[in-house]
Amino acid sequence: MNPLFALDDAQCLALAETHGTPCFTYSAAVAAEQFKALRTALPSRVRLAYAVKANPHPSLLRRFAGLGASFDCASIGELARVEALGLPPGRTFFAGPGKREAELAKALAMGVRVQAEGWEDLARLDALATGEVAVNLRVHPAFDLDEGNRIIGGTGPSAFGVDEEDVAALLARASALRHVRIRGLHVFAASNQRDAAKLLAIHGAVLDLAQRLHGAHGLPLEQIDLGGGLGIPYAPEEAPLDLARFGQGLSDLLAAHPWFVGELILEPGRFLAGPCGVYLARVVRIKESRGVRFAILEGGINHLIRPLLTDQAFPVKAVGKGGSDVAYTLAGPLCTSLDRLGDVHLPELAPGDLLAFGSTGAYGFSEGMTHFLSHPVPPEVWVD
Numbered sequence: 001m002n003p004l005f006a007l008d009d010a011q012c013l014a015l016a017e018t019h020g021t022p023c024f025t026y027s028a029a030v031a032a033e034q035f036k037a038l039r040t041a042l043p044s045r046v047r048l049a050y051a052v053k054a055n056p057h058p059s060l061l062r063r064f065a066g067l068g069a070s071f072d073c074a075s076i077g078e079l080a081r082v083e084a085l086g087l088p089p090g091r092t093f094f095a096g097p098g099k100r101e102a103e104l105a106k107a108l109a110m111g112v113r114v115q116a117e118g119w120e121d122l123a124r125l126d127a128l129a130t131g132e133v134a135v136n137l138r139v140h141p142a143f144d145l146d147e148g149n150r151i152i153g154g155t156g157p158s159a160f161g162v163d164e165e166d167v168a169a170l171l172a173r174a175s176a177l178r179h180v181r182i183r184g185l186h187v188f189a190a191s192n193q194r195d196a197a198k199l200l201a202i203h204g205a206v207l208d209l210a211q212r213l214h215g216a217h218g219l220p221l222e223q224i225d226l227g228g229g230l231g232i233p234y235a236p237e238e239a240p241l242d243l244a245r246f247g248q249g250l251s252d253l254l255a256a257h258p259w260f261v262g263e264l265i266l267e268p269g270r271f272l273a274g275p276c277g278v279y280l281a282r283v284v285r286i287k288e289s290r291g292v293r294f295a296i297l298e299g300g301i302n303h304l305i306r307p308l309l310t311d312q313a314f315p316v317k318a319v320g321k322g323g324s325d326v327a328y329t330l331a332g333p334l335c336t337s338l339d340r341l342g343d344v345h346l347p348e349l350a351p352g353d354l355l356a357f358g359s360t361g362a363y364g365f366s367e368g369m370t371h372f373l374s375h376p377v378p379p380e381v382w383v384d
């Protein structure tokens with residue numbers, strides 16, 4: 001089985017027949033395997049908190065919860081989805097640069113660990129709380145080891161967290177709070193990173209930063225949250241993340257920081273949810289225009305906006321057809337020239353042919369603009 005496509009051609013054809021197209025399909029087995037493979041590779045002192053934003057489908061959340069996952073939420077809607085799982089306290093986190101009071105109140109009521117992104121989160125929580133509340137402080141570091149990554153945004157100005165150079169002043173101010181206690185750090189400094197050495201270098205730098213803050217301010221750290229950012233392949237030539245090396249590297253980092261006796265948190269979204277998804281759409285028409293051959297599909301950036309945002313195409317295949325000798329620009333049905341899913345080589349296509357886009361389980365449906373142009377919302381189908 002091609003690891004970029006969680007479902008084979010026969011499954012894709014059958015799903016397209018049964019549920020119609022365009023549609024998002026997912027392999028529950030692949031999602032579970034992905035979770036188990038990462039969990040097995042990690043030291044026991046690493047908590048795995050699935051980033052719900054990647055794919056908040058209740059079936060996926062239930063499956064991950066059953067495998068022992070914790071959850072990283074970033075809105076009141078995500079908190080509600082996780083609340084429905086009925087988890088014990090301690091398994092849910094709440095991040096986000098613009099948390100409203102109602103969201104903080106919900107997080108408090110659920111016993112969720114808040115990643116405070118600045119003074120306002122701390123002060124609002126303090127005003128809402130009636131007893132002691134432990135939070136993590138999100139820090140925007142002065143280092144950037146995932147250079148040029150637009151999602152992380154470099155060392156420049158950021159809407160996320162407290163700038164590293166402002167942490168001392170914030171800790172001093174926070175010491176006067178009645179209920180809120182900073183008991184952890186959160187730093188998210190990588191995105192779609194498949195190189196274990198790079199990820200470990202970033203995480204090592206975060207632990208060094210934590211050690212400096214711990215040393216300088218006597219900050220008792222129960223948790224250090226390393227964020228998400230574990231990468232997956234989107235093309236055959238891209239190697240997957242070496243999980244054994246990554247897990248061993250985290251063990252080594254823990255051993256190198258004996259002062260830290262708490263828990264590391266990882267919040268992968270893409271890594272856990274991406275590989276299980278296959279988006280199915282048929283060709284509506286083929287058009288030649290001034291030397292370019294367009295395959296115009298039933299769905300485009302209304303369903304898969306990622307290629308537009310990141311210039312990174314999803315892998316695609318023509319279901320039931322071999323070969324890759326014709327160059328196509330894949331366009332969607334929207335009335336904008338931005339509606340492109342990639343320049344690809346595929347076999348000769350005809351209207352009605354079924355295309356499958358692999359690794360679309362994360363930041364696919366959840367990130368799409370399904371209401372734009374009022375096309376019907378595509379179904380999401382889980383294969384057990």
Ligand SMILES: Cc1ncc(COP(=O)(O)O)c(C=O)c1O
Nearest residue numbers: 051095228229230267268269270
């Ligand atoms: C706070 C936080 N944690 C985790 C993630 C998940 O990142 P990824 O899907 O790259 O693992 C994100 C993504 O934006 C995030 O903002």
